[in-house]
Amino acid sequence: MKQLRSFPVQESWQVELMRHIYNDNLDMLSTKPLPYRTYEAQQEWWNENKKELKTFLYEPIERPGKFVAFLVLRDRGGFYTPIVAIQKEEWGKKYGQEIINDYIEKANAPLAGSQLQSNKAICHINKKVGWQILGEIIQPGGKVDLLYHPGINPNLQNDAQIFDAVLDYLELKQK
Numbered sequence: 438m439k440q441l442r443s444f445p446v447q448e449s450w451q452v453e454l455m456r457h458i459y460n461d462n463l464d465m466l467s468t469k470p471l472p473y474r475t476y477e478a479q480q481e482w483w484n485e486n487k488k489e490l491k492t493f494l495y496e497p498i499e500r501p502g503k504f505v506a507f508l509v510l511r512d513r514g515g516f517y518t519p520i521v522a523i524q525k526e527e528w529g530k531k532y533g534q535e536i537i538n539d540y541i542e543k544a545n546a547p548l549a550g551s552q553l554q555s556n557k558a559i560c561h562i563n564k565k566v567g568w569q570i571l572g573e574i575i576q577p578g579g580k581v582d583l584l585y586h587p588g589i590n591p592n593l594q595n596d597a598q599i600f601d602a603v604l605d606y607l608e609l610k611q612k
């Protein structure tokens with residue numbers, strides 16, 4: 438049964454809520470170096486990028502008004518890249534699994550991504566929902582898997598052009 442309700446991010450107070458969850462989780466989000474964001478930097482990032490983003494805050498159905506997580510799906514042209522973060526005190530309640538299922542549905546297209554191998558919870562969930570490991574790189578935060586998900590849209594699942602674009606994005610193409 439669903440525990441969460443999603444709300445599209447549209448207003449600056451929502452962008453600010455996302456910033457708090459993001460800054461709180463920086464160590465685990467860092468499959469590549471990411472900056473700590475100030476209020477101004479977050480609003481600027483939002484205004485510059487929002488056209489390419491599908492962004493949501495999640496609220497537990499039983500706790501209206503309490504936003505516990507965010508999702509950012511970035512349109513990369515044919516495929517999406519996701520970022521999910523949940524407030525630390527809310528981990529372990531199956532919210533992560535639910536949000537990941539939700540973004541696969543919301544994207545309705547193939548996805549590319551990465552996971553820190555030390556982030557056992559995300560590696561476990563990603564494997565369960567069908568992310569495939571295409572490669573591995575070493576980043577300052579540790580070893581990182583490079584990921585592909587074919588998505589759930591049957592018309593796009595075997596699209597060679599999109600897969601090629603994903604390889605390009607993940608820098609996995611032979612030079």
Ligand SMILES: CC(C)(COP(=O)(O)OP(=O)(O)OC[C@H]1O[C@@H](n2cnc3c(N)ncnc32)[C@H](O)[C@@H]1OP(=O)(O)O)[C@@H](O)C(=O)NCCC(=O)NCCS
Binds near residue numbers: 559
């Ligand atoms: C990763 C994250 C999204 C997980 O959310 P969550 O709500 O705590 O996850 P869930 O409760 O849905 O599921 C956790 C799963 O990981 C498993 N898990 C947790 N710790 C584990 C470990 N050390 N080893 C193996 N599996 C582990 C749990 O058993 C559970 O799996 P199960 O449902 O099959 O039993 C959350 O911890 C988070 O926001 N982290 C910071 C940001 C981040 O890492 N984002 C992902 C990168 S984009």
